Amino acid sequence: MSNPTPIPYSTTIHIRDSCLCLHAQRAARALARRFDTALKALGLTNQQFSLMMALNRPEPPPMGPVARLLAMDRTTLTAALKPLERRGWITVEPDPKDKRGRRLRxxxxxxxxxxxxxxxxRAVHADIEAELTVDSDVLRQGMLEVSV
Incomplete structure (x- = not known):
């Protein structure tokens, strides 16, 4: 690898314009900023909102399914839970069926x-959907297909 072949600038432009990953990351950051700004008054971030919503179930879920839903590894989920736990918004409890496991409430x-x-x-989401020039259900379906 001492003399790498130069990559043509046209390749850079092509990837910039067509890379699904790049466009998904840019969109995710832009969306997160909008929701972060809107939720800031409650002392909540978009990530925390999504995490807490994932816990809003009839029974406290185990960590594994929550991590999978949010596309996080368990270590990242554990770190994300700590500020919510410190604020008294969630508890991490032993799983009554398996003392090694944890349930999130x-x-x-x-x-x-x-x-x-x-x-x-709801308000921010409605504003974003109203600004879209593509069908939001088609966009959502495409993102779901990629994320599984």
Missing amino acids: LTPDGTAVLSAAVPIW
């Missing part, structure tokens, strides 16, 4: 914050 304070966040999310 929203606290009443966490549920209250999440309840206040939902109308904000």
Whole structure:
């Protein structure tokens, strides 16, 4: 690898214009910024909102399914849970069926914050969908197909 072949600038332009990963990352960052800004008044980030919403289930979920839903590894999920736990919005409890496992539960304070966040999310989401020039269901389906 002492004399690498130069990559033509046209290749750079082609990848810039066609790379699905690049465009998905840019879109994800732009969307996250919009939701982060809107949720800031509640002291909540978009990532925290998504995480807490993933816990809003009839029974506290184990860590594995939550990590899979959010496309996170368990270590990243554990780190993301810590600030929510410190704020008293979630608890991490032993799994009654398997003491090695953990279940994630929203606290009443966490549920209250999440309840206040939902109308904000709905408004921002409606604004974003109204700005799209493509069918949002087709866009969502395409992203789902790539993410599985």
